[in-house]
Amino acid sequence: MTPHDAPRPGGVALFDLDGTLVDTNYLHTLAWWQALRQYDHHVPMVRIHRAIGMGADRLLDAVLGSDRGHAQDDAIADAHGTLYAEWYATLRPFEGAAALLRATAARGWRVVLASSAAEAEVAAVRERLGADDVIEAATSGGDVSATKPAPDIVEAALDTVGAEASDAVFVGDTVWDVEAARRAGMPCIGLLTGGIPRGDLEAAGAVLVCEDALTLLRTIDATPLSRPPR
Template identity: 75%
Template sequence: MTPHPAPRTRGAALFDVDGTLVDTTYLHTLTWWMALRQHGHTVPMVRIHRAIGMGSDRLLDAVLGADRRAEEDEAIAGAHGTLYATWFDTLTPFEGAAELLRATAARGWRIVLASSASDEEVAAVRARLGADDVIDAATSGTDVTATKPAPDLVRAALDKAGAAPEDAVLVGDTVWDVEAAGRAGVPCVGLLTGGTTRRELQDAGAVLVHDDPRSLLRHLDSSPLARPPR
């Protein structure tokens, strides 16, 4: 997909994708659970859900422990990718997600999707989101070696936008988003759409928490996304 030309501003609005713009958190939970079972691991879904938002390496550390058989990682992650791909045609953006991106872009921000998913997953989500007319750039797992809560993904998104940390805001739905943003020096607005509580997001350092994209859209002018730095 051809990136949208960047507006004449340094400000970058970085948006996590899964669980923030598109309702995929519990699909990922289910398909990781199924992939793990295929490889002989029965893990409570709640433990998997708490790790969603991390990259596959960190997620497997969280749900199986660092002393797991690491040689299984690629096969488990591959099984998850195959299972998750069966849902591509039914992925559903949250109400107001595309409108939020357009309203943010209209205020002069560069819009960057900050995801560590595969290129195929990012493309599938973008197709369902239907907002490529205002998306300037997007990251994927090929852009980073260390995934959230490491700051690498946020820094890669900043590089795509040509923006400094002080000129950016990240919108995300997990504590891993908030922590990664904080380590990169970027404020984070949290959404409750991934199943993380308001208190957890605030305790992780979110500067503002809204219920969902539509709520943030309604209050955009009183948020850090009201206008970009000049």
């Protein structure tokens, strides 16, 4: 990630990856469940799923408690990465995901991916998504010291293209995406494809909740993505 020296014109549409553009949230849940079991932590999948969207550090705090010993954290995270990597070749974008990015770019938005996932995971998902022709920049969890729901990853994504929060809209699928966007000072559109209930996304502050990427694509001109600020 290389920030620009000065702000550049044009609205920025930030997109989360996992659960928003590509159908991965439940794969991450399973991989974390298996990784935790390797280290004798037996955590219900429902608790893990609720934490998906956080970075590994915050996710482990959420499912194991922040007052525990942290000696195993790196090993558990590495195990998750190894287990999840087994799915790389079969990852599937949601219907309409790549077309949504292209339609967003066609309306004058600069498209940036704002993900807290590991760099290798982001690269694998981007390859399956197949929309690099309109993606101007991307982040990964390694770009910041604090991951979602902290606003750092959203702010880092803006920095990659020299933009301000007042010129941006974020699209995500978890309450952590919505909270990160709100704390960064921008609206967030929520998608239901991550498995989070509509009411939870609305309660977190999503300005609009759509069923999926295809629904957002079909209604884009009636949403905050209709055209960027001038």
